[in-house]
Amino acid sequence: MAKGGIRAKLRRSSLYTLANIRSKPSYKKEEAAGELSGYPRVIHVNQPVVPETAPIFCSNYVSTTKYTFFNFLPIALFEQFNRVANFYFLVAAGLTFTDYAPFDWPSQVVPLALVVGFSLAKELYEDLQRYWQDKAANRRDTAVHVGNGVFKTKQWHEVCVGDIVNVKKDEFFPADLLLLQSSYEDGMSYVETMNLDGETNLKVKRALQNLSLPVVNDDGASHFGNFQPMIRCENPNPNLYTFMGNLEYDGRIYPLDPAQLLLRESKLKNTEYIYGAVVFTGNDTKVMQNTTQSGSKRSKIELQMDKIIYLLFGLLILISIVSAAGFGLSVRNTVPIWWYLRPDVAGEDFDVNDFFVSALRHLVTALMLYGYLVPISLYVSIEAVKILQASFINSDLHLYDDVTGTPAKARTSNLNEQLGQVDTILSDKTGTLTCNQMDFLKCSIAGCPYGKRLSEVELAAAKQMAAQMESHDSDSSHGSVSSSASLQAITISNNGNTEKKESIKGFSFQDDRLQNRNWLNEPNSEFILLFFRILAVCHSAIPEINEKTGELTYEAESPDEGAFLVAAREFGFHFIKRTQNSVVIRETLSMNQEPVEKEYNILTLLDFTSKRKRMSVIIRDETGQLLMFCKGADTIIFDRLASNGKMFLEATTKNLNEYGDAGLRTLALAYKKLDENEYSNWNEKFHNAQIASGPDREDMLEELSDAMERGLTLVGATAVEDKLQKGVPQCIDRLALAGLKIWVLTGDKMETAINIGFSCSLLRQGMKQICIVVSAEMLAQDAKDVIKVNILSQITAALQTVKGKKDPHAPFALIIDGKTLTYALEDDIKFQFLNLAINCASVICCRVSPKQKALVVRLVKEATGRTTLGIGDGANDVGMIKEADIGIGISGVEGMQAVMASDFAIAQFRFLERLLIVHGHWCYKRISKMICYFFYKNITLALTLFYFEAQAGFSGQMHYDDWYMLLYNVFLTSCPVLALGVLEKDVNAEICLQFPALYQQGPKNLFFDWYRIIGWLSNGVYASLVIYLVNMRIFSPESFRKGGQTADMYVIGTAMFTSIIWVVNVQIFLISHYLTRVQLHTIWGSIVVWYLIVYIYGTLPVSWSAGNIYHQLPEVLGPAQKFYLSTILVTLLCNMPYLVHISYQRCYNPEDHHVLQEMKNLKKDVTDKKMWKREQSKARQETEIGLSARVDAKMRYMKGKMTRRYSTLAPRSP
């Protein structure tokens, strides 16, 4: 109540004199056109009985679910069988009930039911979660006018277009509303649009100025009963910043603009209540129009796997056709003379009189028989493995944030391996990289830098530099020793500082020269005084008393201002009160003196806008002196300095550059003394301009303020640290070393974005910044084509610079703002834009809307074909998160929308490092190994069937029992490969993190490229040939054992199958790098279980089994030594090429992880630390961003300096 009270008493219009400039209507022409043609949407506001002619609008019910209760089964099933493999198995399962089938129905139906059932359950679960989420949103309450001034609580989904709703402070708007009235007299209201555009500062919305609304009582809106205007406006569209329309009331027409529109999902702040008319509901709202629908995501590996499945289908069809042709030919040529088949009797299998039909029928049989080429259990196994992998991510203690107590959450498990292939990270800024907290850290007053504490960036860079120096010490050059020593000193002293507890939020300044009133003894104390006064006076914040503690907090438009006020307070200038035209500061000017309250009359306040980049106040101090205080972006202020006001310019510029490089947000402060006449002349003009109406009004105001803000005297500059989240610079550095590209997409303004670029080390000194910007004038005046040509020429010029770059150590950074991006993302120039962007080391897009974020992601994703990762925390990132190949939500403080839309949720940005470099890398390798192995083992099995069939007159006979086939995929070979998929790792987590370049194996897709896939397929072909031929030759036709008996078909089948089991299990043993007990047990277990199964199955009564292998193991095969010898021989022979291959590769052409494994194995990390470190520094990706690049640049600079010194001092040695 206190908050609103203070606010309400202020006449806001006097404070925000230039506020109207802000929303310069850039659509004047269109608006006129719109009026002529008439707006399409007509809304009758506040009419209990809607006229029949009124159109029907959609309801405010919002549903994001994929299915409804009734269409779940059909649609979900359709999606399942849309997968070609599943459809094939469905048909095959259907056909097992016919005579075409070479085997019994369970062998097809059971696995299919498992696969599909599993996937359906997963879909159902995920959709239910969405449903509950929607339900919660639709059931929120709001007060709706029901007639005669009575408001009744209704749920959100009951709100209709034309209703008048009453929204209280800190409530969300239920739909897009037209602001009619607020608790402030002049209809102002403050809105937080965090969920829409990610901006944290409050936005001002104002009701129609001249609309004489019914008077609202304090106890409610008793007079809304007769307020029935009509709104005509544009149709629903996703554009957040435009709105056109007009309101008809009492025979007058009022034009509407975006300043009156309150958007759904934004929040009312600092305003007691508002009344608004519902304009757009449900899916028509801007926020819903901004949601990008994206289908379920599939990882690249899975997509490639589909290709392999197509390849295998090709193979399947090929060998089926071969088989069918062979069968057809044999039916025509040889079968008629095989009397023992009774060829004279036509059967379902063949008819000698019609070999063609027989061949066609056989094709169906063959297609089913060789279905084992396509591993049906692959899908189930992969799903199962991924769920386990996801559970590892969920339970990883290194991804657990102990401050908030949130673990990581893999919300969709089917993208795990995609984490290992990310190429470009597109990150939100606020809440993701930063915590949206500003700390006053340093300042430069009268050219003298103050503030000893290092920014996080400097600190991190210094640490790393010291570490690098240490490792370079072996080279021992004198210069670097001393510099490393000094660096270490800095680091240490700074460490000492940080140990002191940080008590004041927003203030981490430390310098005894200014604190505790010591500044009075400084040489330029009068400037220091001025500096503090500017901080305390020149702002638009309002102090609020915290009801619990009684302390003052500042409600500022931007967190920077808050930090300034906190700083001023700490320096002894305590801002305690704002009245309509004055501020009260409690000043402590000396050690012993009691604080004095001083009131400064504010005569004029020239507002801060992103265009002006400065704000000024004109005050009269206690002596009656007129002063203008100004703060703004350094470039803007420097342009406006008086010739005698530049005495600190050079020193301050130097300081500002340092601050900028340290990632701090800087503002320059200046002042000017005014004399009465000058001011009153100006003020008259200004006042006239203010009350004037007409198109020139804003231009005039701007011109006048520009005229006033000249001839300033520079006082100093501030440096505020936009607090990064913990570990962000290090994390970005590591990701950069791993070869990832990082783009920042933020809704914030360009300056803020650039600052964060510096503090994250995405930008640094010596980097060439390319800004693609279109001036506001151009946007307002010129036609779209002209703007586009302009942008295109900027892009082309920049591209030429980038292409022609000479210095390899001067990388480029691209900075582009949202409006420009609108054009740059259009089809005809987007590829040029992208081409430029991917040639730049870092890309920062500012002031982008949620939709644009998604569009940028889509552009990168589709045009480069690389894997993109979107990370963000707010609802404005949802589009990006959904669009990116992988969406990551920060499950932090803000709402849950981002998390709900994400594929993975982590608590802090820094966890991304481990998520990608460790989990992603492992999962990628696991899944790719697993899939390759799966194909290998199924090819091995299926081709032996083919060979046998070819030797059985292509008749479709199998030499294995049906149950072997069923158990092969489901049971016999599944456990080791599951264990591999879950537990395999090439190197352990520490090494992954120490050698980030290892990550590149994923984006380069070294483990699932066609070379490797074909290699595995060939290995399968080879193994099948060896297994078949060797077993055939060993067991036939002579007797195979002591008793003289010969082997029948099923004996040979079992022997072959035993070989297969051994071969594939030994193979998986060989491809594992990391054999835990689980893997060893599953491998041995599978083999043992196979023998057990044959034994047990053989003891079943004949009528239960087909009887083919009755007592086979104990009586027939068991006592035959040949059985064992053949198994050993085949196992070895099949795996020998692979063994030779990996032995050769490891010894003479090792891959990255091989070397690391060897080093780890020889304990080089413990015994030879130096070498380990050296290798580590080599195992990096060439990168131009991140801390390391910054350190490298600094080292180069220092070395360059040193050599120059050497060359001048000493004659060059040969």
Added chain:
Amino acid sequence: MEVDAGTTSAVGTDNQPTPVLRGRSKAIHQFTQQTLPACKPVLTPAWVIGTFFLMGVLFIPVGLISLHASQSVNEIVDRYDVDCVPDIFKNNKMAYIKNASVSKSCHRYLKVHKHMKAPIYIYYQLDNFYQNHRRYVKSRSDEQLLKGLGYNKTSSCEPQAFENGLPIVPCGLVAWSLFNDTFSFSRGTKKLEIERKNIAWKSDREHKFGKNVYPFNFQNSSFIGGGKLDTTIPLSDQEDLIVWMRTAAFPSFRKLYGRIEEDLEEDDIIVVHLMNNYNTYSFGGTKMIVLSTSNWLGGKNSFLGVAYIFVGSSSILIAFIFLLLHVKNPRPYVCIFLKDEGQFSNGCS
């Protein structure tokens, strides 16, 4: 299995601090944090060379033993299907085989080249006979073989399930095409006893062919396939049938006919009296009679031994190649890797 032995022993010791297992929770923790202790095989040149060498050393002796075992088996193979056709039928073998009135009796003389120790197994071998054809394999009823006439779901036996409206026991094409050449042997003037019992698997006799099931309505049609069965003997004792019913895997196969329980001396001449009844002429198949001894490795089949020797010697060859490569161009262990697009080259500096 040598592979496994080789690589498991080439295992680097686990360099995580050896965890003192404190029960299940510790193991679960290790599992969820993915720090389960594990062995990590690393194939260093020494291990590679050693492994291949060891494989060679183990395989060659096994191969030699197997080869020797195979060589020690004596085998006499005689193809008789052509020579047993009387000269007048040479150009029309079909007429010969289909004409029931022509005597199918035939004599073959086999010379024993080496001493053959009892038991000597007698096989008949058929070639180009597709016992593995799907229609053929399917055309039987194991249930009927066990239960006899009482079991009538014999649709799988088509087209040999019923004849003249009555079920056939044993039904199906396999039984119907039963091999019916018969052999008897004499050495000099003395008849050699052939043991015809115990040629089928014991389990087949006892559990798969009914003791109370007698042939019924078998080979009663006009189109007679192969041999007839003595309707007084239960199926479980019809060992020829039992052996025949075990369908062979490949179109060329041997089946056991009986045993000679006495030694055959070198240069003995064995006279085979055979009835050449079975029709392989229509589809161009061949028939052979085989006398063979057997040892622990079965019949005369040198493939296994040769394959073992081949694998063993190539292992040793590979070991030598690796040794040579290693000596000529050694990669110093833990080579410094030079970065080249994330790849490590093996040049060391």
